[in-house]
Amino acid sequence: MLKILTELNAVAGNEEKIADFILSQVSGYADDIIRDSMGNLIFLKKGKKQTSKKIALFAHMDEVGLICTDITDDGYIKFDCVGHIDDRVLLTQKVLVGDDELPGVIGIKAVHLQEKEERKKVIKKEDMYIDIGFSTKEEAQKHVSKGDYIALDSPYVRLNGRRFKAKAIDDRVGCAIMMELMHDKYDCDVYFCFSVQEEMGMRGSSVLTRRIKPDVALVLEATTASDTAFVPEHLYATRLGEGPVISLMDKGSYSDIALRKFIVGLAQKRNIKYQFKLTSNGANDSRVIQTAGGGCVVNAISLPCRYIHSAVSVADGGDYDEMKRLVRAVLNDIGSFIEKGSEEA
């Protein structure tokens, strides 16, 4: 499932294909389905017990990518980034342009033709171009238009052991886990929310939250792992192979302390690996969910992921399994947390 999901293209603002796919796969498990005007998908799964409390799970369908801003006279595509991508990961990448997914490459003149000074400079995305094989603007315009979305082209590949590389691990892991968890029934009503435009500033989830007004929300994400070469250990934000990441706080939100304690307690009880996110950098849908409408108890559970926002993100299948176990455990036991919460109130 992760292979299929990561190889689908859904640059922020262009999530239709993946939304169609998710609908085709899991509609049968839902009691109610809403596809809103932005493109967000909501699946309601009614609980086994009658309760007024609403649980919502969030994962975003969109990924970072590019968009065509112009076509040059000699038929090359100029582009801008949709969502944050480091300019330095783009050169010589393969891409798929427009709805027809025309293959192209991001070129750069040969090393032989560069002056010594040139080689010391980072090439900015404004100076890059995509080569699809057209020789004139007219020829290119028959197939490509300004505003066409462009996805990075990077197949899912297994590396050693359970490691794998793919694009869009952020946040197809969240989508994949939600799709699997929709097969089961839970005590409470659960809203499975597949949001759009997280990479644009969590725009889809803000709309979603105002519609659903959940009491408790869990955000399923991918988060940066920095356990790599040339990084001192004390700067590791998260590590691959150490289990799902429970957020404490980040640039966008503070995790609800009671909810976090509940999740950590469950992980310990069930012997599920977990780790905390040891940096306050980055943000996710939690930011807007926490404050949308009347406010909401929220926590994020994430898959550690190296080289996030590049075509070659790397994650660990073992972490994925543990993350799924943890989220499943939370859904199964969330009733006790809610009851306790209301008693305390």
Added chain:
Amino acid sequence: MNIIKEIKQLSSLSGISGYEHRISQYLANKFKKYCDEVYIDSIGNVIALKRSEVGSGKVMLEAHIDEIGMMVKSIDDNGFVLITSVGGIDPRILYGNVVNVHGVRDFIGVIGAKPPHVMTDDEYSDVIDFDKLYIDVGMSAEEAKQNIPIGSPVTFDCLNTELESGYFASKSLDDRASVAILLDVLETIKDVDLGYDLYFCACVQEEVGLRGSLTAAYAVNPDVAIAIDVTHATTPDESKGTFKCGCGPVICKGPNIHKTLCNNFISCLNNASIPFEIEVESGNTGTDAWSIQTAKEGIPTLLLSLPLKYMHTPVETLNIKDCESVSSALVEFLKSYKRTGDMLC
């Protein structure tokens, strides 16, 4: 022959300079089909002879089979693989690429660098050089040290991409495209007795100092040699001294090139109405033509080139029409070449 199919096959093989054995073996089998004698010499060159029953004299066609790449320098304490370059590579293209590490067997890995959030501002705006890049193969230090000996060659992962209008992108088209042209020429003239012996030389170690061609030319000692290689094609970031893809064969002129032979080659193309371009190289052409020219007692040499965009990257791009016209040009010349020596004066 279907040239593009052969180019795909050849570019998917891995062989950095000094590690070309897989390609030598593959080509020896290919040449055997239509050649009278084929052998692999002591440094890995494939030398194939198509004998004439009626005449004498020797013509040599040459292309190199090695590719640029990397080599494993060391493995760090966490299993990350540190690398250096073999042949000229712009380090700016490496971050975010997928590679094949040829250890005890082949392992797929991705090229990573420190994540942005732990980079200093200076690091963030700077070029990431070889000493700050590494390969992530998803292994622990122990696994990596067992499976990836120091000195293991590393190549770009091959993802052939057919673009529009006959364009094709892949790794190592420099110079496997020319090798495919050699095979195409052979297939075209397989039933023709040219009146002289024709040698096909697929040579090693061009990228590190034009070495294979030196020993091949010494062994063959031809009357005339033609090296086939790639030259820089025009791209949006470089128009000076480059050739538009689709222009046909690019014929080199200058001290590396035998003047009369070259003029005869040009008249031959004019007679056959094959369009071409002239490239002027006032000194070292940086190709095997340079080493062949002074092999043995001196060999009249030509250099025929194929325009190639983004040379020395994983997305080298050519137009298949150029491969076809280089092949036709060679066939025309070989058919008109006479042993009499009148071609040389």
